[in-house]
Amino acid sequence: MITVGINGYGTIGKRVADAVAQQPDMELAGVAKTRPNFEAEAAVRNGYPLFAAIEDRMPLFEEAGIDLAGSVTELVEKSDVVVDACPSGVAAQNKSMYEEYDTPALYQGGEDADLVDVSFNARGNYSAAAGASHVRVVSCNTTGLSRLLAPLQEQYGVEKARITLVRRGGDPGQTSRGPINDILPNPVTLPSHHGPDVNTIFPDLAIDTLGMKVPATLMHTHSVNVTLESTPTAEEVRDRFAEESRLFLIPERLAIDGAGKLKEFAHDAGRPRGDIWENCLWEESISMEGNDLYLFQAIHQESDVVPENIDAIRAVTEQADARESISTTNESLGIGL
Ligand code: NAD
Incomplete structure (x- = not known):
């Protein structure tokens, strides 16, 4: 099983979290949020362990009656791969945290290409991400x-x-x-x-x-x-x-x-x-x-990168080749209208 953490639980992060939870070979370690808003409540409702993205804000979750599983560094530590789905520019600031815990990280299309070892699209260059530490799933x-x-x-x-x-x-x-x-x-x-x-x-x-x-x-x-x-x-x-x-x-x-x-x-x-x-x-x-x-x-801007993030997780952990990964992702999500 590949243990996956999601840092940044907004438009992209919540969709990737749901998709990870549906994969036969992955488990969701949890999701990190900055504040106890409606998306934090949705994470709790889904049974996803919730981590505070900013340690100082932990009391805000307590006040909102939301139980936290810990802080984001604990999430990073227990994850085999972190998917960073923070707003453009924020993810770049998180890179040193992933390096500190030696956890491979996926970033999203809003980040600069030169932040990472490789930019990724499953159909285009899946194998280029094999073993990489920092990968950007393109926009x-x-x-x-x-x-x-x-x-x-x-x-x-x-x-x-x-x-x-x-x-x-x-x-x-x-x-x-x-x-x-x-x-x-x-x-x-x-x-x-x-x-x-x-x-x-x-x-x-x-x-x-x-x-x-x-x-x-x-x-x-x-x-x-x-x-x-x-x-x-x-x-x-x-x-x-x-x-x-x-x-x-x-x-x-x-x-x-x-x-x-x-x-x-x-x-x-x-x-x-x-x-x-x-x-x-x-x-x-x-x-x-x-x-x-x-x-x-x-x-559909909010969702076409979701299967690509799932494939990128398998690519960096070298758990499947492109054909196998794309087929597992497609089947588990129900891709094909
Ligand atoms: P979003 O604003 O919907 O979600 C970002 C989430 O990260 C929010 O919940 C925000 O509260 C949280 N956050 C902010 N600072 C944080 C921090 N320091 N630590 C943890 N969480 C933090 O943004 P989005 O649309 O999901 O975009 C995320 C990335 O995905 C960007 O790089 C964006 O360019 C890219 N992207 C977005 C779309 C799209 O259409 N929405 C499509 C493809 C790629």
Whole structure:
């Protein structure tokens, strides 16, 4: 059994904790929280041992009637791997703590690539994380792009990828984010950070990315153009994508016209929190013009990195190869819409 601790129990951390608890080869050592808010109560309700992320704040939990299992250093000490899901920048400050206890750590996409030994995507470079001490699971958008580009590069060769990312302004719980009534080129300058981030997984891939932000919370949407080195038909590309376990091809008959219906679909399918771990590609958007591939895909920012964190845990502990890990993760979570 791999013992896993989660430091930072917010949007990503709580989902990774639930996923760890579902794995046949992992046990959840506990989760660390800074304050006794609604998410701390949820952790207690789920029966997860709760640790104080900041020692001075332990009395706050006591006052709220929440029993603590200890402080974060105890969690780190008893874990084989820690998943750090703290806000961007905070995780970097935790690195020395993980080093002190000699505990391998996974960080999230908000951290700089140079904080870690390797940036990770299960489909893209699983084996690169073997035995690493500090691994960054790339962001939701980079995860979505890596899953899409890996089979294209392997099967057809990629001459150049050009992607426009229409990004949600914030997550549903992020009441202070925006815009609330605007459409922002973001960043205005090129490239957006996503292209260089994809290059942390595929160093030689030619990719240009542009970013926008819109008043939405549900999902990101990517407008994709990839110039291929060969000329498959659109149907061949669709069939190739259909073989990928974390790409969901939205059939036309479902009449799903956007992120709202996709989320409804996920809720109706009984997905926890309406999560969609897979990239969602509109099947009929997949088109070839010469050797240019075009398509639209939507990415559920709150959950697509969850299976990737689970695979990264097995990769750093060298407990399974990519195929085995992806298959165990998919089966235990119920991936495949
Ligand atoms: P979040 O704000 O929802 O959760 C972070 C949690 O960490 C909060 O509960 C916060 O109270 C807690 N925290 C703050 N300081 C802490 C500390 N010192 N010790 C322990 N816990 C602390 O953030 P999130 O959206 O889950 O993002 C976490 C990371 O995941 C970031 O790097 C982010 O870029 C990345 N990420 C986020 C998304 C997304 O869409 N939300 C998608 C992919 C990757």
